Amino acid sequence: MLFRKISGIILAIIGIAMYFMSNYIADQVFQGKNQIASAQQKVDIANGLFSQSPYTKGIGGAVTSSGQKQINEGKQQVYEYELLANRLHTGGVVIFIAGTGLFLVGFLGTKKR
Secondary structure, eight states: OHHHHHHHHHHHHHHHHHHHHHHHHHHHHHHHHHHHHHHHHHHHHHHHHHTTSHHHHHHHHHHHHHHHHHHHHHHHHHHHHHHHHHHHHHHHHHHHHHHHHHHHHHHHTOOOO
């Protein structure tokens, strides 16, 4: 029964750690989204300025293409980290509940003589 109690405590701690890690990742993702939105707005403004004339349209595309490529890569990374944060959040809650249940079963399973 002691094994169940200790295992339950360890699982609960792991679940809590996963939950807090998911919150940290979600905060970082939120900040990244804001940075990406700001960069996208700047690229859109530059594209708008360069598209005023047929002569500058090609130059604008060349100037902003690398920035747009980085923005697209950033969006892909944000998606992957959002997925990771969601999985950590769900897994942390499930593992915490399992650990708490195992801990409680350790108390219920003890027999007094």
